[in-house]
Amino acid sequence: MPISYFHAAILGLLQGVSELFPVSSLGHTVIIPKLLGWNIHQNAPYFLTFLVALHLATALVLLAFFWRDWVRIVKGIGRSLRDREIAPDDADAKLGWLLVVGTIPAGILGLTLQDKLRSLFASPQYASIFLALNALVLFGAELLRRRAPVTADDDDERIARTVGWRDTTLVGAAQALALIPGFSRSGASMGGGLLVGLSHKDAARFAFLLATPIIIAAAVLKLPDLAGSQGNGVRGPALVGALCSAVTAFLAVRFLMRYFETNTLLPFAIYCAAAGTAAAIYFAVS
Amino acid sequence: MNRRTLAALAVVLGIALIAIAIVYWVEPAKSLPSFFPGHQAGSTHHHTKHGIASFLVGLAAFAFAWFNTGPKKTRAASS
Numbered sequence: 001m002p003i004s005y006f007h008a009a010i011l012g013l014l015q016g017v018s019e020l021f022p023v024s025s026l027g028h029t030v031i032i033p034k035l036l037g038w039n040i041h042q043n044a045p046y047f048l049t050f051l052v053a054l055h056l057a058t059a060l061v062l063l064a065f066f067w068r069d070w071v072r073i074v075k076g077i078g079r080s081l082r083d084r085e086i087a088p089d090d091a092d093a094k095l096g097w098l099l100v101v102g103t104i105p106a107g108i109l110g111l112t113l114q115d116k117l118r119s120l121f122a123s124p125q126y127a128s129i130f131l132a133l134n135a136l137v138l139f140g141a142e143l144l145r146r147r148a149p150v151t152a153d154d155d156d157e158r159i160a161r162t163v164g165w166r167d168t169t170l171v172g173a174a175q176a177l178a179l180i181p182g183f184s185r186s187g188a189s190m191g192g193g194l195l196v197g198l199s200h201k202d203a204a205r206f207a208f209l210l211a212t213p214i215i216i217a218a219a220v221l222k223l224p225d226l227a228g229s230q231g232n233g234v235r236g237p238a239l240v241g242a243l244c245s246a247v248t249a250f251l252a253v254r255f256l257m258r259y260f261e262t263n264t265l266l267p268f269a270i271y272c273a274a275a276g277t278a279a280a281i282y283f284a285v286s
Numbered sequence: 287m288n289r290r291t292l293a294a295l296a297v298v299l300g301i302a303l304i305a306i307a308i309v310y311w312v313e314p315a316k317s318l319p320s321f322f323p324g325h326q327a328g329s330t331h332h333h334t335k336h337g338i339a340s341f342l343v344g345l346a347a348f349a350f351a352w353f354n355t356g357p358k359k360t361r362a363a364s365s
Contacts, residue, residue, distance in 0.1 A: 081349075104343060112323065112335070
């Protein structure tokens with residue numbers, strides 16, 4: 001069996017947390033097995049197929065967690081298409097189209113660059129260096145962030161009033177950084193949200209909403225591989241890993257939405273700097 | 287550039303991108319025009335993902351045209 005059930009469970013638990021915490025799930029999935037001496041071929045098609053199942057589980061948890069928001073957003077998009085305009089007071093419609101526009105650059109860059117970037121940089125050495133650099137992204141976002149000026153009771157209304165079309169394009173494109181193992185998707189998009197003037201809580205909310213369609217789409221595109229020959233020997237562990245990932249993803253998103261009401265990205269930046277540097281030194285000397 | 291011209295350009299772009307998407311889905315990499323990203327002599331691989339990306343951007347262009355040709359109700363009411 002290419003991946004044992006124990007390894008699958010550990011990787012699943014790790015994926016659920018690290019996908020949503022701004023610390024790079026892909027980077028951790030590349031670094032941790034190597035640190036623990038697990039004999040897993042991380043560039044092998046079966047491992048990428050296994051990861052797809054974990055990503056799909058995480059994305060489905062995000063979808064369920066923000067389900068009411070998604071219903072409002074989809075209805076808002078429908079209203080705007082019917083009326084052929086995005087009414088200034090329709091925050092759901094504006095937020096929906098912000099997510100659509102933000103997903104386009106992330107989708108294009110992901111579809112066209114994913115395989116090339118992963119094959120180039122999917123080594124533990126690179127991932128640990130990029131994890132340390134991820135700390136700079138988080139530090140930079142905190143340093144350069146604009147204060148949140150818009151006050152509104154509704155979370156989605158605040159986001160819709162603060163984020164512009166150019167902003168969402170840049171935040172969406174920033175997600176592509178996560179194609180490189182070690183850089184965090186949520187970190188890049190939360191950082192982008194802070195730069196355009198969102199509060200930490202709203203930046204996290206926008207990042208999670210923005211990540212959901214792209215992660216689901218990427219997973220669904222790769223899902224046939226799990227059913228095909230690349231999934232041989234991996235389906236059982238993938239199911240266990242996905243369940244573990246779903247549990248920790250739910251706990252992570254619930255924790256983070258409370259955490260960012262009063263806290264910043266700095267602890268995650270410090271963790272990335274320390275863990276990335278330590279792992280890079282370990283791989284260099286071992 | 288006025289809204290109608292922008293909408294017309296978006297429609298042309300949308301049609302072109304969806305046509306490109308179909309080419310990606312139907313033709314193997316060796317048969318793609320040489321200026322297309324993904325063209326590779328001798329390869330029978332189909333660039334499905336390139337096609338999906340092109341199709342989605344085409345749809346976005348149509349959505350842009352749809353909004354730009356709609357009645358300006360809100361702006362008319364507020365002015």
